[in-house]
Amino acid sequence: MSFNLQGILRRDLNVIVPYEAPRVGEGIIKLDANENPFEFPENIIKEIWERLKHTFTRYPDPMSTELIEALSEHTGVPKEGIMAGNGSDELILNILLVFGNGGHVIIPTPTFSMYRIHSLIAGAKPVEVPRGSKFEVDISAVAEVCKSYQARVVIICSPNNPTANTTPVEDIKRLLEQSEALIVVDEAYIEFGGESCLKLLNKYPNLVVLRTFSKAFGLAGLRVGYLLGNPEVVKEIHRVKQPFNLNTFSQLAARTALSNNSEFKSLVGQILSMRDKLIEEMSLIKNVTVFPSEANFILFRTQLKGKEVFESLLKKGVLIRNVYAPGIEDCLRVTVGRENENRFFLDSLKAVLKGDG
Numbered sequence: 001m002s003f004n005l006q007g008i009l010r011r012d013l014n015v016i017v018p019y020e021a022p023r024v025g026e027g028i029i030k031l032d033a034n035e036n037p038f039e040f041p042e043n044i045i046k047e048i049w050e051r052l053k054h055t056f057t058r059y060p061d062p063m064s065t066e067l068i069e070a071l072s073e074h075t076g077v078p079k080e081g082i083m084a085g086n087g088s089d090e091l092i093l094n095i096l097l098v099f100g101n102g103g104h105v106i107i108p109t110p111t112f113s114m115y116r117i118h119s120l121i122a123g124a125k126p127v128e129v130p131r132g133s134k135f136e137v138d139i140s141a142v143a144e145v146c147k148s149y150q151a152r153v154v155i156i157c158s159p160n161n162p163t164a165n166t167t168p169v170e171d172i173k174r175l176l177e178q179s180e181a182l183i184v185v186d187e188a189y190i191e192f193g194g195e196s197c198l199k200l201l202n203k204y205p206n207l208v209v210l211r212t213f214s215k216a217f218g219l220a221g222l223r224v225g226y227l228l229g230n231p232e233v234v235k236e237i238h239r240v241k242q243p244f245n246l247n248t249f250s251q252l253a254a255r256t257a258l259s260n261n262s263e264f265k266s267l268v269g270q271i272l273s274m275r276d277k278l279i280e281e282m283s284l285i286k287n288v289t290v291f292p293s294e295a296n297f298i299l300f301r302t303q304l305k306g307k308e309v310f311e312s313l314l315k316k317g318v319l320i321r322n323v324y325a326p327g328i329e330d331c332l333r334v335t336v337g338r339e340n341e342n343r344f345f346l347d348s349l350k351a352v353l354k355g356d357g
């Protein structure tokens with residue numbers, strides 16, 4: 001018998017392009033993934049190592065108990081309403097496996113590309129609703145589309161990646177009231193700006209809030225995210241959770257990071273002032289349109305093709321993100337780096353736009 005690979009494949013996955021990100025070589029300034037640009041604080045690393053002893057031989061705690069206790073204290077949400085995940089990416093997929101499969105998922109775009117990809121993986125149909133000219137979510141249009149598709153899930157990113165604007169809590173509230181779907185608000189960048197929807201959790205059982213340690217808390221490499229919601233909803237998501245989804249080291253590191261929250265708050269403060277300075281300087285460059293930002297990254301457009309600017313910057317040693325998508329054609333996204341990295345990026349951008357590519 002010969003193996004017929006095509007014969008056993010799920011054909012609906014053909015539209016998904018496997019995720020790839022450029023590997024960064026020595027000397028490249030990495031401003032492409034909205035990470036925290038600072039070194040992880042040495043004192044906190046030491047604290048993690050101290051607490052890590054004797055944990056290698058045993059499976060991790062499947063319920064991430066101590067991390068969830070710490071998150072409950074941090075957010076004020078009861079423990080039963082919290083789940084920790086291997087990055088919020090894992091939680092997005094889990095939500096869609098439980099609620100999206102076989103139905104429609106409404107996604108205001110442009111936004112984080114994984115919502116569409118995870119919908120497809122979960123066997124759900126993504127329905128994209130274009131954002132407005134200032135990238136605002138048209139709540140009435142979303143509610144309408146939701147109704148006509150009898151959608152199961154809506155995912156709103158706020159602050160939104162890659163457009164960096166927020167959706168007001170009042171708008172989310174309106175949607176929660178107008179829709180029977182599960183409304184997922186991804187607050188991956190909430191530490192940098194915007195108002196959190198957490199306070200709505202008590203009143204709206206159809207709200208789920210997603211958060212991550214990958215951005216403000218500088219733990220992108222350890223993959224820790226969490227979701228906050230109605231305990232009944234969280235209980236259902238437990239059905240698809242991998243038993244040991246979050247390794248011991250990551251659970252411990254996230255807990256330790258939380259207990260040093262003030263240190264990260266101060267790093268966030270520094271990132272915000274560097275962001276404002278970067279926006280100011282970018283706005284002075286001829287032919288550069290800079291969009292307002294409430295996150296740790298900036299969306300911008302130049303007179304050149306996005307791909308051309310991206311490649312010329314990479315040749316100079318700066319990696320940013322070419323975010324080509326409907327509504328943001330030829331736009332690019334740069335993460336706020338450290339002072340010297342931002343300076344190098346600015347000088348390189350100026351040179352590229354002058355034709356010195």
Ligand SMILES: Cc1ncc(COP(=O)(O)O)c(C=O)c1O
Pocket residue numbers: 033034086087088089090112157161186188211212213214220223224225
């Ligand atoms: C809006 C948004 N949500 C979720 C994620 C994924 O976060 P995590 O690293 O927790 O999987 C990202 C990462 O870039 C993001 O931009």
